[in-house]
Structures are given as C-alpha cells and as structure tokens.
Amino acid sequence: MTNTALPRIGILGGMGPLASAEFVVKLVQATPASCDQQHFPTTLDSSPQIPDRPASIYRGGPDPMPAMTEVIRRLEAAGCALIAMPCNTVHHWYDALAAQTTLPIVHIADAVAARLRVQVPGARRVGVLGGAVTSDMGVYSRRLGDAWEWIYASDHSLQTMVLPAIAAVKAGDLATGRRLFLQAVQEMLEHRPDAIVLGCTEIPVVLTQADVAVPVIDSTEALALHTVATARAMHTADRT
Amino acid sequence: MTNTALPRIGILGGMGPLASAEFVVKLVQATPASCDQQHFPTTLDSSPQIPDRPASIYRGGPDPMPAMTEVIRRLEAAGCALIAMPCNTVHHWYDALAAQTTLPIVHIADAVAARLRVQVPGARRVGVLGGAVTSDMGVYSRRLGDAWEWIYASDHSLQTMVLPAIAAVKAGDLATGRRLFLQAVQEMLEHRPDAIVLGCTEIPVVLTQADVAVPVIDSTEALALHTVATARAMHTADRT
Incomplete structure (x- = not known):
C-alpha cells in the first residue's frame, strides 16, 4: 500500500493539562519541518477529569481505566495512527491500555x-x-x-x-x-x-x-522526540 | 437540565502548529483551577495539512474549506461544546465555518x-x-x-x-x-x-x-481568555 499522508499522532492528555500543552509545544519543536504542511497532524485529547491516579492506588479512589479507555476510543475515531501519553504515572497502566487498542502506544x-x-x-x-x-x-x-x-x-x-x-x-x-x-x-x-x-x-x-x-x-522532551521518530518510521514504512 | 460536567473546548488548529500549541498553553494558564479536574476538557485537532490559506485567495490554490469542515466534524464527534480557532487569517472564513455547525465558534x-x-x-x-x-x-x-x-x-x-x-x-x-x-x-x-x-x-x-x-x-492570549470566559458562561448556564 502506498500512503503519503503523514500519520496522525494522538495524545492521551490532561494529566496534567499544562504538562500536556507543553508536550504539544515540544512535539512541534521536535519535528523537522519548514512549513505547516510538513508537521504531523495531531489530536490532543486533554481530559483532566480522568480520576486521580495516585488516589486510585493509595486511597481506594475510582479507577481511571474506563475514562482513559474512552480517550483512546476518541483518538481512534479521530484517525490517529499512534498514541503518546505525556504523564509518567499513567504508564503504570501501560499494559492494560495497550491491550485496549491495536494502535501502538509510545512508552515514556x-x-x-x-x-x-x-x-x-x-x-x-x-x-x-x-x-x-x-x-x-x-x-x-x-x-x-x-x-x-x-x-x-x-x-x-x-x-x-x-x-x-x-x-x-x-x-x-x-x-x-x-x-x-x-x-x-x-x-x-x-x-x-x-x-x-x-x-x-x-x-x-x-x-x-x-x-x-x-x-x-x-521525560516530556524525550517522549516528544521518540514520538516523532516513531511517526516518521511509520510514514517511511507506509511509503515503501 | 442540570449538567455539572465542564463543556469540552474544541480547537481547530494547525495553522500553524506551534501557534496552536502555544494557544493550548495559554488556555490552561487562563483557567482558574487548583487541580487537574477543574480544567476544561479540551480537544486540539491540529491539522497542518489544511491547504495554505493565503495561497487559496491570492494564487488560486486549493480551497481550505473542505479540510476545515472535516476538522469541525471531528470536534463535534469528540463531544466539543464550543470551538476556538487560534489563527487570525482563518477568521476570513468565520461566517462560512459557523454556518457548518451548531456549535458556537469564538471569534478572535x-x-x-x-x-x-x-x-x-x-x-x-x-x-x-x-x-x-x-x-x-x-x-x-x-x-x-x-x-x-x-x-x-x-x-x-x-x-x-x-x-x-x-x-x-x-x-x-x-x-x-x-x-x-x-x-x-x-x-x-x-x-x-x-x-x-x-x-x-x-x-x-x-x-x-x-x-x-x-x-x-x-491575539492568542485574548482568544484564550475569551474562550475560557465563554466556556465558563456556558457551564454556569447549564447549571441553572
């Protein structure tokens, strides 16, 4: 299959909202591009209402998995080809989240x-x-x-x-x-x-x-660089 | 109707990608909040492949409207309650875009x-x-x-x-x-x-x-402040 469209990067975000926003800035800065059109299409789903992660582990608070799974469903529906999660803590649920989707999730x-x-x-x-x-x-x-x-x-x-x-x-x-x-x-x-x-x-x-x-x-910058590298590799693979 | 969920802010972005990312930062900074959960859920659809806007007007380039309309459709599907466009130029198409959706679009x-x-x-x-x-x-x-x-x-x-x-x-x-x-x-x-x-x-x-x-x-900061004010007003109206 020949596909010259750039893959859309999906971001499971909002944990916290400022860190997610800064991640998008770093993602743009990590992309080699000389005009708008060379940048990866990106969907940031910032959902700060996802239940508190430490509270769910240490204090019996609500499980964040259902809300995080909803975000993944929306990123899939938006046409994303890969997912990044700019939050270290949420990687505790990495395996469970990766099992919910066929999309690759970049690990921080x-x-x-x-x-x-x-x-x-x-x-x-x-x-x-x-x-x-x-x-x-x-x-x-x-x-x-x-x-x-x-x-x-x-x-x-x-x-x-x-x-x-x-x-x-x-x-x-x-x-x-x-x-x-x-x-x-x-x-x-x-x-x-x-x-x-x-x-x-x-x-x-x-x-x-x-x-x-x-x-x-x-770790935010590292995730941005690795996400861009992963997206570029997917794009190259699509074209060959 | 009583609805205590915060409205989701949709962003028609990617023009350019860095400006859109900085807008998300300013949106977070413009929001009065003391924890993640008080921030507005937000979807940034950054679509830098939208055809060049000046080129479409001055040099007979492709019309950006179809691609921008697709973004609006995705923001609607993601559950957004209002839309902001962190790009002055794109407001040339404001009336045409507003006619495509029942969601309010904040004007820069x-x-x-x-x-x-x-x-x-x-x-x-x-x-x-x-x-x-x-x-x-x-x-x-x-x-x-x-x-x-x-x-x-x-x-x-x-x-x-x-x-x-x-x-x-x-x-x-x-x-x-x-x-x-x-x-x-x-x-x-x-x-x-x-x-x-x-x-x-x-x-x-x-x-x-x-x-x-x-x-x-x-204008980016102004749009962030006005978007937060609009979202807060919608939330207050929903609750009364």
Missing part, C-alpha cells in the same frame, strides 16, 4: 532510555525524580530492567518535596513548585547519580538542565 | 475587542500587525466596524517584513522571525497607534509587550 521509559543512550552513554546510576506511583510501581525498572541502576526519591523527599511540588505546578503556583523540586534534586544528588530523569511531566515545566549539576533527561 | 476579533476595552480603554487608533489576508480582507474591521480606527501594515512592510517573519516562525527560525517582526512594529509605530494587536498567532511566539513601546494585545 523507552523514550527516556533512547535519550540516555545518546546524551549520557556512560551512565549507570540514574535518578528518577517522579511521583509516588512512578517510584513505588517501578515504571522505569519494570520496562527497562537493570540496564541502569534506578535511584528513586526517598519517602521523606516524596512527601515533603516532590508531591507538594507536583500539586503546586498543577495549581499554577510555579514558583513554589520550582523551589520544592530544586530541594528534591539536591537530596537526590547525595546518591551520586550519573544522570537525573525528570520523571514527572510537571517537573520540566519549572526546571531545566541549567538548574542541575548532572545531565538531565526531560 | 471579539476576543481582542474585549481585551482592548479592559487594557487600553481610551484607545482609538489600533494597529493590527498580521498576515495579508487579515489586513486585505479586514478580519477586524468587518467584525468590529468602526468602534476603532484600524491601521494595517503597509504593503512594503507586509512583503518585506511581516510575511517573511511568519514563514520564518512556521519554519522554526524564531530569531529571524523576531527580528523582522520588530522592524514591522517600528514601521507601524510611525502611524502613532494607541495600541498594537499582534494579529497573527505566529507573532506572540517571538514578541512580547516588553518589545513594543505602546500597549500590545496578544
């Missing part, structure tokens, strides 16, 4: 691994700064095994710095979010990581490489 | 007028820095009449500064885009406007109030 840990290999080829100890689900459920180690030694934030850091920082960014209080994330980075640096993954898409909203003394992998 | 000129009244209440002469279609077809004057005296960029400024600047931003060359837009602003200031509307959503990607000596209305 694969995206981060690809960046690690390019940016910090010698890295062995890698810190993952992320939400409670990401560390407790081993979103990175479960997908990537022991290719790297994963370091997660301590419980103290999670409770007093990372989680309040995530909540602050979601509430639009970027200054507080930034201050608390910087403290969590300092604590993580005591474990001497070779690199730190900003493993919650709320973090790169307020923190950049310039703030951290070791190489930083922005 | 109404959004700018609302900001002008709040930010520069005494303004009479208003410069509109925008693409050829926006000035030639009077996107602002046609909608808003003579409530303000509209000043558009000269042909010379359009051809040598504004249009090359728009193309540069669309191609990701932000530095060139910024330099040329700044030149166009200087030329417009010679006409002594009381305010300048950044009347192409590519402009605020590289230019801010800090760059301009008179009050600036960012």
Whole structure:
C-alpha cells in the first residue's frame, strides 16, 4: 500500500493539562519541518477529569481505566495512527491500555532510555525524580530492567518535596513548585547519580538542565522526540 | 437540565502548529483551577495539512474549506461544546465555518475587542500587525466596524517584513522571525497607534509587550481568555 499522508499522532492528555500543552509545544519543536504542511497532524485529547491516579492506588479512589479507555476510543475515531501519553504515572497502566487498542502506544521509559543512550552513554546510576506511583510501581525498572541502576526519591523527599511540588505546578503556583523540586534534586544528588530523569511531566515545566549539576533527561522532551521518530518510521514504512 | 460536567473546548488548529500549541498553553494558564479536574476538557485537532490559506485567495490554490469542515466534524464527534480557532487569517472564513455547525465558534476579533476595552480603554487608533489576508480582507474591521480606527501594515512592510517573519516562525527560525517582526512594529509605530494587536498567532511566539513601546494585545492570549470566559458562561448556564 502506498500512503503519503503523514500519520496522525494522538495524545492521551490532561494529566496534567499544562504538562500536556507543553508536550504539544515540544512535539512541534521536535519535528523537522519548514512549513505547516510538513508537521504531523495531531489530536490532543486533554481530559483532566480522568480520576486521580495516585488516589486510585493509595486511597481506594475510582479507577481511571474506563475514562482513559474512552480517550483512546476518541483518538481512534479521530484517525490517529499512534498514541503518546505525556504523564509518567499513567504508564503504570501501560499494559492494560495497550491491550485496549491495536494502535501502538509510545512508552515514556523507552523514550527516556533512547535519550540516555545518546546524551549520557556512560551512565549507570540514574535518578528518577517522579511521583509516588512512578517510584513505588517501578515504571522505569519494570520496562527497562537493570540496564541502569534506578535511584528513586526517598519517602521523606516524596512527601515533603516532590508531591507538594507536583500539586503546586498543577495549581499554577510555579514558583513554589520550582523551589520544592530544586530541594528534591539536591537530596537526590547525595546518591551520586550519573544522570537525573525528570520523571514527572510537571517537573520540566519549572526546571531545566541549567538548574542541575548532572545531565538531565526531560521525560516530556524525550517522549516528544521518540514520538516523532516513531511517526516518521511509520510514514517511511507506509511509503515503501 | 442540570449538567455539572465542564463543556469540552474544541480547537481547530494547525495553522500553524506551534501557534496552536502555544494557544493550548495559554488556555490552561487562563483557567482558574487548583487541580487537574477543574480544567476544561479540551480537544486540539491540529491539522497542518489544511491547504495554505493565503495561497487559496491570492494564487488560486486549493480551497481550505473542505479540510476545515472535516476538522469541525471531528470536534463535534469528540463531544466539543464550543470551538476556538487560534489563527487570525482563518477568521476570513468565520461566517462560512459557523454556518457548518451548531456549535458556537469564538471569534478572535471579539476576543481582542474585549481585551482592548479592559487594557487600553481610551484607545482609538489600533494597529493590527498580521498576515495579508487579515489586513486585505479586514478580519477586524468587518467584525468590529468602526468602534476603532484600524491601521494595517503597509504593503512594503507586509512583503518585506511581516510575511517573511511568519514563514520564518512556521519554519522554526524564531530569531529571524523576531527580528523582522520588530522592524514591522517600528514601521507601524510611525502611524502613532494607541495600541498594537499582534494579529497573527505566529507573532506572540517571538514578541512580547516588553518589545513594543505602546500597549500590545496578544491575539492568542485574548482568544484564550475569551474562550475560557465563554466556556465558563456556558457551564454556569447549564447549571441553572
């Protein structure tokens, strides 16, 4: 089959809404294009009413799966050819979501691994700064095994710095979010990581490489690059 | 009818893709919310393959209406309750598009007028820095009449500064885009406007109030604020 139309990228978004919006910006910036028409058609389905993910795991809150499955159904109906989820936590449900659709879903840990290999080829100890689900459920180690030694934030850091920082960014209080994330980075640096993954898409909203003394992998940017690479590969395959 | 669900905001986007992505960021920032769940569900349908709008008017290129109508159909199918179009040029087709759907479409000129009244209440002469279609077809004057005296960029400024600047931003060359837009602003200031509307959503990607000596209305931000206000009014009306 010859198909020269670019594949439509679908985004299961809204967790949180600002991180999803910044992801779309990074997706556009990650695309080599000299005019509008060379950019991938994209559908962002931002559905912030999806039940709180940590609450469903830790506090018996409602299951987010039905609402997330609805989003996937809408992305399929919109003609999407692949799906990206700019939220680390939601990758706890990756296998369950992938089972709901024939569309490929780009995994954020694969995206981060690809960046690690390019940016910090010698890295062995890698810190993952992320939400409670990401560390407790081993979103990175479960997908990537022991290719790297994963370091997660301590419980103290999670409770007093990372989680309040995530909540602050979601509430639009970027200054507080930034201050608390910087403290969590300092604590993580005591474990001497070779690199730190900003493993919650709320973090790169307020923190950049310039703030951290070791190489930083922005999981949002990594996902954008990997999504574009995947879409380009699908397009090339379609044309041959 | 009692309906406490927030209305879904639909975005006819991709013209250009970066401007649309920045619009989603501004939409989130314009929403008063303290957690994910208080944000409006949003569907961005970014369809950069929509035929070139100026080309269709000036050079007999393909009509963009069928592709734009398809986007509207997808936004309806996704459950959107209102539509915003973060592109000034496309408002040349506003009446034709509005006739295609029962959903309200927020008009970018109404959004700018609302900001002008709040930010520069005494303004009479208003410069509109925008693409050829926006000035030639009077996107602002046609909608808003003579409530303000509209000043558009000269042909010379359009051809040598504004249009090359728009193309540069669309191609990701932000530095060139910024330099040329700044030149166009200087030329417009010679006409002594009381305010300048950044009347192409590519402009605020590289230019801010800090760059301009008179009050600036960012049409992207204005559209975000007006869209949120419209969605909130619909939600309140649904609940009473």
